[in-house]
Amino acid sequence: MxxxxxxxxxxxxxxxxxxxxxxxxxxxxxxxxxxxxPSPKALEAIREAAGADLRLYPDPTCDALCRTIAAYYGVTKEHVFVGNGSDEILAFAFPAFFSARQPILFPDITYSFYPVYARLYGIPYITVPTDEQFRIDPQTYAIPNGGVIVPNPNAPTARFLIVNGIKEILETNKDRVVIVDEAYIDFGGESVVPLIAEYPNLLVVQTLSKSRSLAGLRVGMALGHPELIEGLNRIKNSFNSYTLDRLALAGAIAAIEDRxxxxxxxxxxxxxxxxxxxxxxxxxxxxxxxxxxxxxxxxxxxxxxxxxxxxxxxxxxxxxxxxxxxxxxxxxxxxxxxxxxxxxxxxxxxxx
Amino acid sequence: MxxxxxxxxxxxxxxxxxxxxxxxxxxxxxxxxxxxxPSPKALEAIREAAGADLRLYPDPTCDALCRTIAAYYGVTKEHVFVGNGSDEILAFAFPAFFSARQPILFPDITYSFYPVYARLYGIPYITVPTDEQFRIDPQTYAIPNGGVIVPNPNAPTARFLIVNGIKEILETNKDRVVIVDEAYIDFGGESVVPLIAEYPNLLVVQTLSKSRSLAGLRVGMALGHPELIEGLNRIKNSFNSYTLDRLALAGAIAAIEDRxxxxxxxxxxxxxxxxxxxxxxxxxxxxxxxxxxxxxxxxxxxxxxxxxxxxxxxxxxxxxxxxxxxxxxxxxxxxxxxxxxxxxxxxxxxxx
The missing domain is CATH 3.90.1150.10 (Aspartate Aminotransferase, domain 1)
Known part of the structure; x- marks a missing residue:
């Protein structure tokens, strides 16, 4: 103190x-x-980027990486945001879309960073009980709230909620943002990224730390309606213009391209x-x-x-x-x- | 909208x-x-770090880099904080030390990110006029305030305020934090880092983007009393555990060591x-x-x-x-x- x-x-x-x-x-x-x-191609791209150009600022818009992710998911770059790990993206998303006005919802058993973000920004929250087997019941998210965040698969339980379950949460919360944290989606789950075309209230957050073996590089991504992406950019550009360094940008692009x-x-x-x-x-x-x-x-x-x-x-x-x-x-x-x-x-x- | x-x-x-x-x-x-x-040794260190270990998270405490900076300045690592560029450190420092209670002070002509941070966190501010030649008069900072931020040399004016001028600002603001933003200090100015031993209210912020040719790597540092460093860590650890990737840590250490x-x-x-x-x-x-x-x-x-x-x-x-x-x-x-x-x-x- x-x-x-x-x-x-x-x-x-x-x-x-x-x-x-x-x-x-x-x-x-x-x-x-x-x-x-990590992918040998990612490591090679990083080594190539470790040159004289490191004297120059990186592209603050991360244009090339956003395009690569957009191509991977078949969307446009206006649907993509990248950050210094998905934790940083969540740290931007909380103030971008949630506020002190109404409590947000997340599961009682979940990633323990969510309540930390909430306290940092003075956002009240309600933890929604999972059942005795830690299953998330979409119906329990049909209560008044200022936003929802659900990890899928959930951590640390590893429980996966089927796409129709996420859809139900999206349907009952159409006038507020629902963040689906897909940090672990690539190990067998079905991503809800395709739903961003249908639900302008859906923000999907992913990371290169797990399935792309790049925890040491700090790169995360978010996909959603361009208005949500612009909201994230407004917070980010009030916080730090250049959140991804040139090496992270080069390595991330190569890693995503090496399917x-x-x-x-x-x-x-x-x-x-x-x-x-x-x-x-x-x-x-x-x-x-x-x-x-x-x-x-x-x-x-x-x-x-x-x-x-x-x-x-x-x-x-x-x-x-x-x-x-x-x-x-x-x-x-x-x-x-x-x-x-x-x-x-x-x-x-x-x-x- | x-x-x-x-x-x-x-x-x-x-x-x-x-x-x-x-x-x-x-x-x-x-x-x-x-x-x-950048230093060839920094580039070499980065290339060496671009290996299998990138699958692992970086050290969240950035211990080795903090020790290197501490050794460079002859302080202990408890006096050092590092971030994803000095912009990120400032983005942590504003909520760590300033609040809505009282306006903070900074020069009318200065780095245009300061008012952006203030708006992001709802911190009121007063811009203190520089004279017709853009000089900062320390006496003008002896008014009620909730904190002070002064870049030295100032940007974009390049004006440098002598150490005794900074001391005067520190003396008249002993019960609140004075941030001296030394992004450009290594090009001929005299740093006030030695004053951190004397003034527990002084936080000095520097960057590797300018004098160490590493704008593309995103590394900044702050030096101050361990209580101020702990305050920064409390905000950082409520925001993002791992703000510096393994490559940035390796490159920054080598760059600082290559005097x-x-x-x-x-x-x-x-x-x-x-x-x-x-x-x-x-x-x-x-x-x-x-x-x-x-x-x-x-x-x-x-x-x-x-x-x-x-x-x-x-x-x-x-x-x-x-x-x-x-x-x-x-x-x-x-x-x-x-x-x-x-x-x-x-x-x-x-x-x-």
């Missing part, structure tokens, strides 16, 4: 990301990173997830069906916190949330087959 | 950066970029600035003494807007601000000697 802080600063409860320990080498299954390296590598690595992650899910169930774990690059698991006997600690001792990091309703669960990112074998071996020892 | 925008979004007047035209190749003297490429290259390129920019200033005066221009990497010039007869257009036609871009008090002036970035010769030749034709 400092006398120089604003009241806002003093009131905040900042987000705490998954730990990035430096004390030893871990099998890192705690922050949903992709176990495979073959993307399909191949995602296929591998999905195969490992299915194999891991089956093996965990054999070990007695309950595993929620996942369409993400992580699984959310609980053991009928062993406490999650103990499992977390025992795994960490064995050099395996997973994520444990000491929070109501989910403190019996662990979130485990999908690594390579070899890494998951190490996890399964350790769990066999600990809980077998 | 959209019905989906918040009132805030609709009310904003976003910042407009200098143009980045793509229609032809210009001699670009309009956005204060450095004419020399020799830094000294050499800055020496060249300063020499060219002095030569250009003398030549422009010979051509009849009034040139404000500059300690930045640009000059602010006016011609007694030729209108600035006409000069701007005539230069653009000849393939030379400078910056013209159609604003009260400065609409007779042009801001001209310092390029290479060759580029400045081209500028001088063109001006001889146009205004000679």
């Amino acid at each position: 400092s006398t120089y802080w604003s009241e806002l600063t003093a009131s905040l409860e900042p987000y705490v990301p998954g730990e990035q320990p430096k004390d030893r080498t871990y099998i890192k299954l705690n922050t949903n990173e992709n176990p495979y390296p 073959e590598y993307f399909a191949e690595t995602n296929r591998k992650v999905v195969a490992t997830r299915e194999r891991t899910t089956a093996a965990l169930r054999e070990l007695g774990f309950e595993v929620i069906d996942s369409l993400a690059n992580f699984v959310f698991v609980t053991h009928p006997v062993k406490a999650a916190e103990e499992l977390f600690a025992a795994l960490k001792e064995r050099g395996i990091l997973v994520r444990y949330f000491n929070k109501p309703r989910i403190d019996r669960y662990l979130r485990v990112s999908i690594g390579t087959d070899e890494e998951m074998d190490a996890l399964l071996g350790a769990l066999r020892e600990i809980a077998g | 959209s019905t989906y925008w918040s009132e805030l979004t609709a009310s904003l007047e976003p910042y407009v950066p200098g143009e980045q035209p793509k229609d032809r190749t210009y001699i670009k003297l309009n956005t204060n970029e450095n004419p020399y490429p 020799e290259y830094f000294a050499e390129t800055n020496r060249k920019v300063v020499a060219t600035r002095e030569r250009t200033t003398a030549a422009l005066r010979e051509l009849g221009f009034e040139v404000i003494d500059s300690l930045a990497n640009f000059v602010f010039v006016t011609h007694p007869v030729k209108a600035a807007e006409e000069l701007f257009a005539a230069l653009k036609e000849r393939g030379i871009l400078v910056r013209y601000f159609n604003k009260p008090r400065i609409d007779r002036y042009l801001r001209v970035s310092i390029g290479t000697d060759e580029e400045m010769d081209a500028l001088l030749g063109a001006l001889r034709e146009i205004a000679g």
Whole structure:
């Protein structure tokens, strides 16, 4: 606490990301990173961009990257916004579309950054209960609100809501913005990007951090009606003209254009997830069906916190949330087959 | 205008950066970029970082970069904050230290992003008049306020306020934060970083965009009392956990460590600035003494807007601000000697 802080600063409860320990080498299954390296074409594009032109500002409109994403999704660049990770896009979207006037809605169990954004901007919120299996019921979003944000698949539960479920939320909230956070969509879920033509209130947010193995590059994207994109640009251009550096722009373009590598690595992650899910169930774990690059698991006997600690001792990091309703669960990112074998071996020892 | 925008979004007047035209190749003297490429060691560090580890999140605390900056300035890392360009740091500093309660102060002629930040966060402001020669008088900052921001050297005037002048502003504003924006400090001015030990209300903001030729990499830094740094971190961690990507971190560390290259390129920019200033005066221009990497010039007869257009036609871009008090002036970035010769030749034709 400092006398120089604003009241806002003093009131905040900042987000705490998954730990990035430096004390030893871990099998890192705690922050949903992709176990495979980025596309070699993306790395090559970055190396090529690392030249004299770095003395020059990047394109503040990120025109080339927006066009690449537009071509990928078959829309125009006016439907595309990019940012320094999807977290930054969400940080722009909250003040762009939500306000203190009416509470926004998001699931009770979800990405824990949402309430942090809300507090930063003084936006009230209501957490809408998921059912006992963490399922989102679209009907529960038909209450008065100033906006909705739903991740799909949800984190950390990995639950996927079918497109018709999202449609129902969009239909009952036509006069306010519904953000669908698709950070994990590329691992088997069906994106609602095609719905942006039909629903001017829909903003879809995605990231290159997971399915394109570029967590270290910080690039996210949003797709929606051009009016929503303009709203994001108004906030962004009141905050920072140049949010994406020249290297991130070059790498992101090459990564999105390399569809073959993307399909191949995602296929591998999905195969490992299915194999891991089956093996965990054999070990007695309950595993929620996942369409993400992580699984959310609980053991009928062993406490999650103990499992977390025992795994960490064995050099395996997973994520444990000491929070109501989910403190019996662990979130485990999908690594390579070899890494998951190490996890399964350790769990066999600990809980077998 | 959209019905989906918040009132805030609709009310904003976003910042407009200098143009980045793509229609032809210009001699670009309009956005204060450095004419020399970044340190070869920085480029090499970036290329080395462009590998498999990009699949992993960067260090959210930017520990290694903060330590490098701390070592450079002889402080501890608790005195250092880094961001995605100094613009992002300012965008965090406004809500961290200023509020709607009391107006903040900044010069009437200054970086035009300051009022944009203030509007974004609902912070009232008073612009303090500079004198007829755009000089800042520290005594004029001894009025009730909720914070102060002063760039030194100022932009776009290039005027430098001596350290004792900054001290006077710090002394008369001891119970609120004074931000000194030193984006252009390395071209001959004296930094007030050493004063952070004495003044817990001082935050000094710098950037790698100008003197380290890395506008395309987006890295800025702030130095101040650990309480101020913690305030910035509270806002940042409520906004985006990972604002600097792995490539920016690697490149910035190498650039700051390469003191020799830094000294050499800055020496060249300063020499060219002095030569250009003398030549422009010979051509009849009034040139404000500059300690930045640009000059602010006016011609007694030729209108600035006409000069701007005539230069653009000849393939030379400078910056013209159609604003009260400065609409007779042009801001001209310092390029290479060759580029400045081209500028001088063109001006001889146009205004000679």
